[in-house]
Amino acid sequence: MPPRRSFLRSATAVAVAMAIMNVAAYGFTLIGSRRLMPEQFGAITALLGLLLIGNVASLGLQATGARQIATHTGDGAATLADAMLRAGRRSALALSVLCLVLTPLFMWLLHIDSIIAIVLLAPTLGGLTLMGSQLGILQGSQRWTELAAVYASAGLGRLVLGGGALLVHPSLDWAMAGLALGAAVPAALGQFFLRGSHGAGRKEVGEVLRETVHGTHTLLAFFALANADVLFARALLDEKYSGYYAAGLIVAKACLFLPQFVIVLVFPSLANSPGDTVRLRRAIFAVAGLGACAVAGTLILPGLVVEVVGGSAKYAELGPYTWLFAVAGSAYAVLQLIVYAAIAQQEKRAALAIWAGLVVLAAAAGIVLGTGAATGLHGVQVLAAMTSGCALLVSAGLATGLHRQATDPGTSTTD
Structure with missing residues (x-):
């Protein structure tokens, strides 16, 4: 074949x-x-x-x-x-x-x-x-x-x-x-x-466990960042609109999980060729392309999306803005791919960059939502936009670091 x-x-x-x-x-x-x-x-x-x-x-x-x-x-x-x-x-x-x-x-x-x-x-x-x-x-x-x-x-x-x-x-x-x-x-x-x-033997098992600790830490940082926004919504928006945000997150999580099979398929080749930025770019385009299709779907059929996530009667106001959550979920899907690329390349500083992104998102949400600069449905939109921006900024930072590591053979992050 x-x-x-x-x-x-x-x-x-x-x-x-x-x-x-x-x-x-x-x-x-x-x-x-x-x-x-x-x-x-x-x-x-x-x-x-x-x-x-x-x-x-x-x-x-x-x-x-x-x-x-x-x-x-x-x-x-x-x-x-x-x-x-x-x-x-x-x-x-x-x-x-x-x-x-x-x-x-x-x-x-x-x-x-x-x-x-x-x-x-x-x-x-x-x-x-x-x-x-x-x-x-x-x-x-x-x-x-x-x-x-x-x-x-x-x-x-x-x-x-x-x-x-x-x-x-x-x-x-x-x-x-x-x-x-x-x-x-x-x-x-x-x-x-x-x-x-x-x-x-004991030595081989120990080596696996040590590397697992690093990979688990990086993934824990990613999942903390990817799920922090629902906590911010609960804490900083009133109950009605935090519920709206939770409903919108169903769309975001669907867009996050949709392209996971791409990550599963490409990860072994990324590990085999850690300097292959062409392969990584193709994978990013594939994940982003699936995300673009999901965003287009929410723009074309917002009523159907709202009906699926919670019922048009309850969340009718959310309909015109479901595309924002599709963008957020797709942005996190791209970040997830780059996080796995960092694990494949054994970039130990990736977790630090993700935790820094979480701190920045928390500070921005506290300033904008906590001071009342954005409330109600506008607050929902702003928080969704901030999460998208944070995911894309962290993605760009990690991708730049991976590119530099790949183009500088003398740089090692495994020590």
């Missing part, structure tokens, strides 16, 4: 699998909103938020594994894969134990009385962390069909087992039990695909 056709086939498989994963996760949320009482739905949403935070370690493991496997030369691929799997098991165990230790704190902070629901966070997060190490190996070795299967199984496991549990018995405990079982499905499938990996 010609290389171009093979790549398109792989891209389609990964894109479809990731779409299945995201739609299935959304389906679980819809089932929960309909089957649970509002108090319980609020609790499961809070627990999903904790899983989202903890899942950053899984993403760090995946990025590390993909980079190391993609850049590995010579023999010992099975040993490197085994090191990744062992690092994943150690990380999963550590996070599970941490969840169990923090159970009383979570119960107090989230006002959840069920100890069973909180305890079930540990195996759920453990399964997701194992999956991250497995995805990294499959991604780095460009085993796209198996990678797509694991992605699809992650979403279907959550929908079938988590949603099925809610249909059988609508309660918080059953929902979390279904989520824990659902998280075990992709981990079991990934282990089946990677059977035969062996031979790693």
Whole structure:
């Protein structure tokens, strides 16, 4: 099969699998909103938020594994894969134990009385962390069909087992039990695909864990920046318009997740050729192109967009401005790509630049919204515009740094 056709086939498989994963996760949320009482739905949403935070370690493991496997030369691929799997098991165990230790704190902070629901966070997060190490190996070795299967199984496991549990018995405990079982499905499938990996020692596992810490820190900074605006909206806008902003964020998050398959596909080649700025520019154009299509869609069909995110009756005022959230989500999608390029190139200063961007955004939001210079719907528009500008500025700064590192062979950021 010609290389171009093979790549398109792989891209389609990964894109479809990731779409299945995201739609299935959304389906679980819809089932929960309909089957649970509002108090319980609020609790499961809070627990999903904790899983989202903890899942950053899984993403760090995946990025590390993909980079190391993609850049590995010579023999010992099975040993490197085994090191990744062992690092994943150690990380999963550590996070599970941490969840169990923090159970009383979570119960107090989230006002959840069920100890069973909180305890079930540990195996759920453990399964997701194992999956991250497995995805990294499959991604780095460009085993796209198996990678797509694991992605699809992650979403279907959550929908079938988590949603099925809610249909059988609508309660918080059953929902979390279904989520824990659902998280075990992709981990079991990934282990089946990677059977035969062996031979790693303590040194190899330690190297993987050290690099994972750096990658996880960078991704944590990105997710903090990408989710800070909803906190600013809640704190600085009144309740009605912070609700409008939260509805607009559904559009932004859809535009953020839409081009993720591009990042998954291009990351191994970025790791293999860290100085290939042409490949990075093409990937940026691909992500930006998908974002432009999403923005055009919100401009052409604003009423439909509002109906999907929350109902035209509730959020009719937001309709003409949904394109601002599409721009914001697309800007963060570009930033996410460049963040992964920084991880592939092992640019250790990337996290610092992202944290600096968060400080600037917080200061700008405090000055403009906190002083009342922009309020109501105008405040919603201004905050969405500020988040877009911040994402683009940080993207430009990181991209410039990567270009300089690529064109200066004597510069190293790995020390």
